[in-house]
Amino acid sequence: MIPLFYVLVVSTLLFALGVYGALLSTNAIRILMSIEMILNAVNLNLVGFGRYITPSDPRGQIFAIFVMTVAAAEAAVGLAIILVIARRYGAAAIDRVRMLKG
Amino acid sequence: MIEQAWIIAIIPIVAWLIIFLFAKALKEKVAYVGILAMGISLLLSVLTFSEALGGTVEKSFPWAVVGDIKIPVGFQVDPLTAVMLLVITIVSLMVQIYSVGYMHGDVRYAKYYAIVSLFSAAMLGLVLANNFFWLVLSWEIMGLSSYLLISHWYEKPEAAAAGMKAFITTRIGDIGLLLGTIMLFVYTHSFEFNVIAEKIHAGEINQGIVTVAALLVFAGGVGKSAQFPLHVWLPDAMAGPTPGSALIHAATMVAAGVYLVARAYGIFVATPYALFWVALIGGFTALFAATIATVMTDIKKVLAYSTVSQLGYMMLGLGAGSYTAGIFHLMTHAFFKSLLFLGSGSVIHAVHSQEMHEMGGLRKKLPITYWTFLIGTAALAGIPPFSGFWSKDEILLAAYRSPYPVLFWMGVATAGLTAYYMTRAVILTFFGQPRDHHKYEHAHESPPVMTVPLVILATLAAVSGLPGSPFLHNAFGEFVKFGHGHEAEPSSFVMIIAISAALLGVLAGVAIYGYKVISREKAIRSWRPLYLVLKNKYYVDEFYMAIFVRGTVLLAEIVGFFDRYIIDGLVNLVGWLGMQLSFLSGLFDKYVIDGMVNGVAAITMALGNSARRLQTGFVQSYAITLFAGVVIGLILIQLIGG
């Protein structure tokens, strides 16, 4: 069996990629996808820890399923917002939206 | 009737209520309500009087339980009360009938009648009360009526000011009465005159305390009866309607001070020192006011100072030890002085002026007024056999028998001056040539509704002295007396002196004003300083104005300033100091708050301005900040080792 370490490395890379994408891309869809990646990195972590540390207890897996449902909901809401932004500004370009300016 | 004597005081209250509530509907018919009520009261008073000849009645009921004491409500009818009831109801009835003519067409006709009824009720209540509490209560309501009547024509500034002056001046005296009442209660545990007198008579109370209490009670009398030094309000009170002055400021209310001393005589006799002061103040006021009256040219002012003087006379009689003499003079004075006032009202009604220099020769135009006025003058001047002679004689007799001869000579001098100034007034008004022809031509005798009361009062002024004369075996003295009555032996010396003083006064008046033996102008010129002092009433008003009125107003201004700037300033200073410590207390002062609020706001603004640069609105920069924050947080936790 591959050790936990590898699982964590993959998860870390996935997380870093997600953060990179979320912070630096201007396309809202891509940001959303990057956030999905971050969440999946977390999922991987949860499943990994669950499998390797408490094999008899499915708590980690259950958490992962929760995260997936939340992620789905979040994606739906996020896409709806992006749709509104796209209609309003003509593109899903997040750098044009500056309504949060103080 | 005597058992229900309190009804006498209730009837005018009912009249007052009716007048007050239905003034608009009744218009000038309100007069009949007042007159009817007073007529009934008079009738009941006569009944009560006749029953009082048989014995006295006193009744008390509990009125209020206060803590551990009880305040009673009660009335009594003794000879003093019986006489007072008669005097008040007669004079009040006459004045109200007379007013129908005099006040006709007045803007506040109903208000006038309402006040007169209220006043009559209060005065009747006063003489019926058997305890100090109810006496004080009625006393103050009389003061209110007096105030309202003086400022009846309140559009005139002097009338408004005179009302206020009267109320406040008498109130200074009232404070004395109030304190005296409280003091007597504290030491005797009773408000009732008889109980207090008994306890004092039994020697239960320290002599010093009795003296102080008596002097305090007397202070009330000084205020109400316009004795020196609180006499200043009465002459100004003449700004009110003349018949009202006749009732309140001549015949009845001002005599309440005398009545008070008589009612509390049981306290006064126990302390010769207080009694001496009563006599001294009375005697001094009598002389003092009489001298002023000699130079007044306003007919009402002459009568006002004469009233002050005669009230002093009554006080002199009481103080000299003769209860009977004081009350006897009170009664005769009530009749002849109200007569004189109503007579002067009739003159004023005819010529529309109060200045005697604008009158003259009115004898032919106003015959009834002239004859009745003359009778009043004779009574006041003490010409036998008119009423004033008998009562004055008794007072002089009492003063003569007292240990202080100065009192007697004060009385004699006053008697002479009284005769002089009244002669002067009669001559200036009714004799000689008319000095203002226009006014003279328009003068006409008053209608019967005014002259009939004059005639009735003139009759009383003429004969009311007889009950106290030797012809009726001094019946008055037998009836109204203190204790067993120890009236002084009549003295022919006193009688001769009194008659000669009066005649001398009359002669001097006739000589100066009738035959002009001495030129008035020349006399004024050679006695100018004295004339000025008298004309300006010894500058007492000016002195009070400068010291007390201005002083109080100045004190008030200082306190107002102190409050506004020092106390409030201190509060604001505390606030300012507090602000250094905390923000909340910094809100005290308006300017400091503004500064503080603005300061805080400025800092917040500055912070906000720099902070808003961070707020790019660029979502991802927020996310970076967030992420960086988390990373820094994690590193910190690692470093600290949490």
Place this chain on the structure above:
Amino acid sequence: MLSSLIFIPLLGSLAILLVPREQDRTVKWVGTIFGLIPLLIVAYLWGQYSYSAQGMQFVEHYDWIPSLGISYYLGTDGLSFPMVILTALISFLAILASWNIKNRVKDYFFLMLLLETGMMGVFVALDYVLFYVFWELVLVPMYFLIGIWGGPRREYAAIKFFLYTLIGSVIMLVGILALYFNAGLNTFDMLALAKHKFAPAFQFWVFLALFFGFAVKVPVFPFHTWLPDAHVEAPTAVSAILAGVLLKMGTYGFLRVSHPTLPEAAKALAVPIAILGLINIIYGALAAMAQKDLKKLVAYSSISHMGFTLLGLAAMTPVAIQGAAFQMFSHGLISAMLFLLVGMIYDRAHTREIAKLGGLFNTIPTIAVILAFASFASLGLPGLSGFVAEFLVFLGSFGAYRTFVIIATSGVVFTAGYYLWMIQRVLMGEAKKEYLGLPDITARELGTVVPLMIFTTLLGLFPSLLMDIMNPAILGLVAKVGGM
């Protein structure tokens, strides 16, 4: 029954919240009806009230937070019942007088009823926590009522009022907590704590703490400067409540809390309190004389009149305390009447400056006559309630403080001075042109002052109506304080 006095106004205020904002008339009607109900209940309770019973009546006692000894404990006796009557009466009349409020009517009536809840609560609470809660509850609506509907300097006045009373009540809370912990009975029950004997030194400090809280409300010199500002800026009806009821919370605090619970300290500090009362009387009267604003004059006269209450409290004889309690009630009636009348004049003439007014007897005669009546009532004319109160205070205090009483009577002369001077300047004289044709009193306005006039006269002629209620409680209190 007492709970209903507290909760019906509260219910009313909630009911007002349900009325749509634009329906001003409905709001006013709801407010008036919910103001009237407590008055009717009080009238009923007056009928049920036992004049002879010692101790509390209409008691309601439920546990609230048993672990701390806090309970929901209501009751009324001869000290508080007159205040309950006064609160119900003045609140109703103030609501009636508020019908001419124009902006934010809904909020206004909501706060008014909330205020009534707080005031009622203070007078019937017998548990310190409950007492304190209601005490503070009064503060909030008052703050907003002055701050929103007040005059030009309303914010300054509202904040000044709020800070003064807040600081006062916080110090009072410290005192209450000290009582609770020192007694160690694990109860906030006022009556139970009043039975406990505290050490004299402890009593002294706690008395001072409580004194500060109550003194601000009375207000005692030199803590009085919030009052003229608050009165002048507050809307008419609020001024009436402020003078009519709120000031009495302070003196009621003395009667209910300080004196029975800390009798030794009350005795030790009696002379300073009497001196403060004396200063209040004279100082307030002189300051009133100096005022140029009619409303300020009335405000300072309140300070002067509350001084009589303090003097009576300090003397601690049954008569003096009776006088003090009577003065609380009587001053409540008279000052409310004065403020309502001044408000009516202001509504018409749009000025309160004495120098600008004049000749009102001839322009608005009914208002002027009632103002003269109220002034005479206030300056202590016999036959009206003010005289009875002042007389009793003097009578009861004379034995203990002869000199003070003699000095205090000069305040009576000053009082007559400033009122008569005011009457002379404002009411008498020729009618001024600019005030000709002003409308005289309306039926609603008449309805707000006539009950007060009737009560003032009735109590002046038959003071036993009120005294018989007070007597048992006052004798009980004096037995505790021990007299002087």
